[in-house]
Amino acid sequence: METTEAAHRFVEVWERAWARHDVDAILELYADDCVHRSMPFRPPHRGRDELADYLRWSFADEKVADVRFGPPVIGQDGLAVAEFRVLAFEGDAPTTLAGCVFVRFGADGLAVETRDYWHTAPGHHAVG
Secondary structure, three states: OOHHHHHHHHHHHHHHHHHHOOHHHHHOOEEEEEEEEOOOOOOOEEHHHHHHHHHHHHHOOEEEEEEEEOOOEEOOOOEEEEEEEEEEEEOOEEEEEEEEEEEEEOOOOOEEEEEEEEEEEEOOOOOO
């Protein structure tokens, strides 16, 4: 699968699945032996099982109001980057999470490596 096709599928599925906390749909985007880094100083999540555990933990207390991914920017050697913004509630407090994901795809179009950089702010904010 071409990187462009894989990247568009990745952001479209993530956008829908994050809004529904659909871990299974997200996991279908990843190779069995994927490596996911959720923050620069956290240890990586290796394989689909560790990624599933991380996603379930991340989604546990999150109430999503809106999820948006920007169009992916396609690089070389199976690399793509996309920005995202999530409006959510932690308890009753509105929050905004904004960041980007770097994805390296295998020849089959599955993510073999992902790296997220993100920040949160209180309140709901548009991202320019």
